[in-house]
Amino acid sequence: MAGRTRKWLWRWRGNPLRRREDVLEAWLVPAVWVLVAVGGTVAGVVTAAGADGVFARQRAGRTPVTAVLLADTPRATAHSFRSLAPVRWTAPDGSVRTDKALVESGRRAGAEVGLWTDAEGDLVTAPPSRTEASVESGLLGAASAAALSGVVFGAGSVLRRGLDRRRLAQWGEEWVMVGPRWGHRTG
Template identity: 85%
Template structure:
């Protein structure tokens, strides 16, 4: 290692054996990395912010309502802690609604349960909490960044494979010229 110098940007330096495809490949690798770094970051941030906005709208548009069980639920088992049951509730506009939802197992008829409704008074799932929304938004952002990176790497690999085919074809032509000049053949 002593006396050996490291050459930065070695793919771009002058070399008598360098081919046009080698330069194209060097630029391709650089472009792929830049798109992954910048594009992945942008895709991740945009996706995370979009998901966070959706979760915030859900929290703002859903309200908890007290409902009454119309039927009792069976006792909890090792496989099920929640059971479907009919419930009745009064919407903010005063209208009475009845529907089925999952409630804790083992609840008697007439028990009060909390359900979530939308602006029309229809049953909806409980909104994600602020912490859960942040975690999910971050995971969705990371997933979109990785997805973009995968697409970019895949496209870069396809282009590199094409460059390799061109190089092999050129080497085949050159070998056809140089090979016969070698008089010594084994076999």
Template identity: 55%
Template sequence: MNGGCGTRALWRWRGNPLRRTEDVLEAWVVLAVWVVVAVGGTLVGVLAGHAADESFARQRAERHAVRAVLVTGSSPIPAGDSAVDGRAAGRVRWTAPDGTAHTGTTLVDTGLKAGTRVVVWVDDRGGLTGEPPDRTAATVEAVLFGGAAALGLAGPVVGIGALLRWRLDRRRIDAWGREWDLVEPGWGHRTG
């Protein structure tokens, strides 16, 4: 069996007498788009996912749960008002890891009375912050960020490839029109 048979089958348009320069360019454009989307998309997705995962890990390391006391009661808020998932803003007092007392506003469960103990999240300086995502949520978000980054690369690359192929099609159509203008008069009008 001929060793070049596979290559000939893969590039069968290579020996075609109807092949044009635009056909070869289009083949390279399609190949380049696939390579950039497959290799570049994978690389960008992995890097973005890894960066997001590191960011979430850093948040878990820098944020700490501390006990706080609710300074004002958190009255039940009717649905649709400023409550978020059954929680409302409440004023709390807590002691930072360095021993200093702080007060601030954070989301607490609705219906709690002043003096109720609640858990709040603080950063290394003792300031209020949000709860960091747990490992499972962080992994899901990192995967979503990675996928979004890969799609963010693939979209423009596929769009540029489609634009280039459209331009090559226009060049082919224009060339066919010019060639038809040269050939058609020689055919004349033949009828039965």
């Protein structure tokens, strides 16, 4: 690397060969990176906070109930450890309800199983634990940050490609003017 000097901020320095497209690109590149860094971070944090709020509302709005299994379930197989079976439980309003739910295979009728209900007493899936919700919120936040960053980076690439096309077109026009002056002189 001997003999080579670095020139910081070379894109913004005055230069007789600098074109308008060069200046636009000089501002476009850092703008894209700032948007990727700041926008991606904001999108990730907002998405993670929103998802965490949804999971918290699910935990608050669902209650565990003990239901009674109304029929035997088939034995577990290598591919199925749970099976759909009829169950009965008491809703928050005191009414007795029956429905089908996924329960462990190999259980006998009359066995008690733990299920989750919503505010109306209908069966719902178990809410995610705090740890599961944190992990899923983090993954959703990271995915939204990556998605926004990809869109910004892609848009920046498209804009840079357009600037390159304009530069090439200008170089072509200038070559048409300068090329004939050079002629076919070989020395």
